[in-house]
Amino acid sequence: MNVAATGVKFGQSVKRQEDGRFLRGKGKYVDDMILPGQLYAAFVRSPMAHARITGLDLDSAAAMPGVRRILTGQELVDAGLPALPCGWAITSRDGEPMKVGVRNALAVDRVRYVGEPVALVIAETQTQARDAAEAVMVDYEDMPPLVDVLDATADGATLIHDEIAGNCAFDWELGDEAATDAAFADAAHRISLTLRNNRLVPNAIEPRAINAQWDQANEELTVYMTHQNPIGMRMFYAAAFGLAAEHKLRMVSPDVGGGFGSKAHNYPEEVAVTFASKLVDGPVKWTADRSEAFLTDAHGRDHLTDVELAIDANGRFLALRADTQANIGAYLSSSGSLVPTYMYATMLSGQYAIPAIHARVRAIYSNTCPVDAYRGAGRPEAAYVIERIVDLAARELGIDPAEIRRRNFIREFPYQTPVVYEYDSGDYEKSLDAALELADYSGFAARKATSEARGKLRGIGVAAYVEACGIGPSGKLAKLGGGAGMWESAEVRVHPVGTVEVLTGAHSHGQGHATTFSQVVSDRFGVPIENISVIQGDTARIQAGTGTYGSRASVGMSATLRACNQIIDKGKKIAAHLMEVDYDAVEFEDGIFSSKDSNVTIAFAEMAFAAHAASGFPTDEIEPGLVATSFFDPPEFTYPAGVYVCEVEIDPDTGTVEVASFCAADDFGNVANPMIVEGQVHGGVTQGIGQALWENALYDPDTGQLMSASFMDYGMPRAGGVPDYKLVFSGVPSPSNPLGMKGCGEAGAIGSPPAIINAVCNALGVRHVDMPATPEKIWRLCQEREQG
């Protein structure tokens, strides 16, 4: 008799399988690799925000020691290297397609942001490459820089791309404008606000890095790149840039040191390095330094929004309108058109039943680093808009902020919003109640009094967020302008001894997929987790996939489960023969095939061996081997949601804001591994607190220089600035995938900025404070407050 196996369960806080190599210093990141004959690349970058290139002198640089090759933008264009694509087609209100400014891998005759690559130097050492890059002489003719959307759209503003009028890539809308206007006309109350969502630098601690190797004899290209989506990048490098045939192009992303969206894009530097690797005799490596990361890793956010909420006499929401100008930077990045449209305006209903919504979004070019997805990607901007205006409404109508939310919550699911999405499930009141209890909401007055006795101002802030994750279904996305399938694949290979390999196109950059994907398999097969390997990030091993971003690992885990189910189904067929019973009479539980019709049981590993031994069952009916593949295209998005409550304490003498407490109640549906999910929330909330209080990518309007371009100038959250968080999961399983998961990677960064700013406004008794709520800003408000 077989004993039940000791697999771990989906839903357990299993310790991470991948920790050992990281803790021992044996992680393998791209920069750790030095290939035989290694060459190094360095970039000549524009020191100007906006200028014409009038001269380029390479002679003295080319004569420097170790220099193998210098490449310019014109050479790349002459060689036929295409411009970088923007992956999402948006159509303006007047029916015009979006206007895409040409972005070459290296600038040709004009530079449009500080740090834009102008030339590429390849040398034998990194130092030689950098020294030679410094020796490249570029003549620039200044043009006026435009860093803010208001400047870029002003009458007579210089055109950043000569052919794009008004510096406007598109003027797009979503929702029913007439219905919204009608609702506003009859509303008892209209609350309005203008707010900015500050520009952020993603700052994964591992900088971008690439090592590209061309094998001339076999016409094979191998690219090691720190990236969230190596399989997608292979497709781009082959199909869009023609760097090698797709079947001759191996893309490898080994361990990836954080991404937060910034490593999901197509960057000019990586394209240029890969192109250059085919011109020199040796692999070419480039690792960004932190200054390059600040200047050129696609930034996040940067919206200016006018929002207005119509409310009836009973405090119920009637309509919402938002008019947003999104600063997209000098060029449209990979998802630069998607983030401020379908990732943003589609979320403006928040957790509320709002009968009419209209959003207008203008995407504006500026002389700044291109903007793309950064943790949350459009959804934090939407949550900030709705949760600030709802909070302001509560304040101006004299309704408790928790009560006004409760009064307007969506209560029936599925719920079709006026802005595309159909929310699949949720229980918003449950999360609100859980968060309020966790935060001891009713005890706030006493804590405020205690703070006041110490000369401090205390405020409490509530924010309710909802987001769309698990991105698919592919067909629906295509109708909205998407150009790529959004399924995920999994291949489950069972070896003759019953050990298992899972090959997934998702790629972990900190999320612990080696553990959570293994949990799905261990739970299903009853195989011990140490007997399961998760293979990811190498196109030589995994053929198909779409990567990890947008909190979408649930898609890959669902594909994994479905592949496991195919294995079990085949295993039952084999076991039926071995046990000499009908297929329908075979059951599988805890790693054992059994049947009411037999006293014989077959352990999972015995079945695996039999599948490979190919005896005991008819191989004309059941093929030998035990491999299954699944491509899961989700039927609908998932909709994680939650309520965050935080308290801040402000020192009016210094203007510093301390986060005194932060409580989160999140509905992530079913949770694969609570320990890992808590970690995701900790990280996301911390990034949100960073945005609300310290972080700001600040460009000087006169020169276009990035003023906060190092860790000394940019307010990264540090351990001393954030509290211990209190978390509770109030999950309602999602019907949109077989595991009932919703996604958890971005939630913290979506819900926390409005919670913090609502608390700051509550403490100060002011209508609004733009992020980041720096000590200077707060100190000035405190001074105004004291002076009445």
Next chain:
Amino acid sequence: MTKISLEVNGKVRALDLPDNTLLIHALRDHLRLTGAHMGCDTSQCGACTVHVDGKAVKSCAMLAVQADRCSVTTVEGLADEGDPLHPMQQAFHDNHGLQCGFCTPGMVMVGIDIARRHGKPDPATVREELEGNLCRCTGYQNIVASIVEGAGKMEAQS
């Protein structure tokens, strides 16, 4: 070029390096110990932290020649392959004190340094002591818990 001799993870290593070589590059590129990472250019992030003569040092802020005749311990030197993890490493595993793993070697090395200086520090002390180490993934909560627990285990073992 300058010849130096230093002890790294218990072994004496002789190197002949350009004078401007930083300790981090000597470790990563010349000795191929890639556990310490470069996360910034300004000695702010602490991903490169190693121990020099028993004290936590940012190896991007020190020339290799300055480490001549010093004893250097990197994260690889805390536990040999196949041996159990150092108590601080184990505490990071037990408390989910790492996600992408890139800042982790620096966090572990500074955690040991904190433990040596403070015995059993409270969380507030650990948070203050982590001023020079950045993590973008964890929000610090589990790193702080890891260091508090690791310090306790180190004290119990000593």
